[in-house]
Amino acid sequence: MARKHLLSDLAGPKSNEQGQSDPFSRDSAAPQYAPRGAIGAVSRSIELLKSQSLTELDPDLIDAPAVIDRLDEDGEQFxxxxxxxxxxxxxxxxxxxxxPTVEGRYQIAYGRRRLKAVKAAGLQIKAAVRSLSDDELVLAQGQENSARQDLSFIERALYAAELEAKGFQRSVIMAALAVDKSNLSRLIQAATQLPADIIRLIGAAPKTGRDRWGELATRLEKQDAITTARETLADDTVKPLPSDERFARVFEAVAPKKVKKEKAQAEVWQADDGVKAASFRQDKRTLTLMIDKKAAPEFGDYLMSVLPEIYASFKKTKR
Structure with missing residues (x-):
């Protein structure tokens, strides 16, 4: 007997006509390139949804899922x-x-942008309604995202961290994001190192990769850096910027301040005859001697001529 695959119920009732195969049965012929396992089942299920009857719903009856996969995009793009x-x-x-808990309402698996746009237009939303478990909903979100523009790094990180916080097994999260254990750990670590409100205020930042987000997390560890970041993002001149530019503004605002090294004050050397022939400045690494050619016009040339002798005498004292 063929094992029932995850999400096989999305296909609707199976035909009892002899000779018609179950599209999700392990015994069914499948192309060699078809994805296998849970993700493969979701992929085939979504393809079937496109050919099946749909219903129109009032957008106001549709709620967001417990964990949202995408951050709000920039205003112009939407x-x-x-x-x-x-x-x-x-x-x-x-x-x-x-x-799952409110009679007469629905919860979206994917299509939040479409829902928002259709709602703004005052139209009914075309939707496929299917009974999905929490795991199946997450896998459906992941498959839909892999078929479109990829999530940005921080969207993937935040989504992974929130799924784990909600109690989803890591195997489900890995399947939804198509990552292995080590990459999933990196994603979750990246999200948990950063305040969630700052991530959301910055946005998806599609051009900003893991290393830059990691450096931002390090910079936010400094005293008052988080407050500075929030104040920067609350600025009315920063809010309208694209998310990558908002990231850049915050990244710069919390950069370590460069401490200017104070130069040591020059000291004047005065000869026994009262002539201020030179001045010098020294620190831990160097001693800089400056000859005043106006006060002692020939002293510099003389000093350079006897410098080898002075150095040789110095070496002797060290012996």
Whole structure:
């Protein structure tokens, strides 16, 4: 008997007609390149959703999931997307499940941008409604993201950390994000080192990678750095900037202050005859001697001529 794959219920009722195979059965013929396991099942399920009947729902009846996979994008990017929805309509349905705790409401699996844009346009949202467990919802989010533009580094990190905080098994998180154990650990560590509110205020920052976020975490460990970061992000001139630029402003604002080394004051050397022939300045590494050619015009040349003799005499004292 074929084992039932994860999310096989997304395909709807199976046909009992003889000779028609179960698309999620292990015995079914499948292309060699088809993804296997849970992710493969989700992939095939979502493809089937595209060919199945949809329903139209009131956007106000749809709630966000417990863990959101994407940060809010920059205003201009969303406005362009919303304009396309208004002019051309909703081309791709969203996936929702009946709300697990509230009768008559739904919870979105993926399509938050589409939902927001359709809601702003005052339209009904085209949706596929399927019964999904929490794990299945997370896997569906991951598969949908892998089919579109990748999540930015910090979105992946924050999503992974919040899933773990909600009690999801790491095996489920790894499948949703298509990462191995070590990379998942790095993602979670990156997110937990940074205050969540600062991450959200900065945004997705798609051009900013792991190393820069890691350096920001280090800089925020300094005294008052977190307060400085929040004040920077609250500035009305910073808020409208694209997320990568907001990151850059914060990164610069909490940079270690360069301490200017104070130069040692020059001391004047005065000869027995009262002539101030030279001045000198010294620190731990150097001693700088400056001859005043106006006060002692020929002293500098003389000093350079006897310098080998002076140095040789110095060496003798060391013996």
């Amino acid at each position: 406005e362009e997307f919303a304009r396309n929805i208004r002019e051309n309509g909703q081309q791709v349905p969203i996936l929702v499940r009946p709300h």
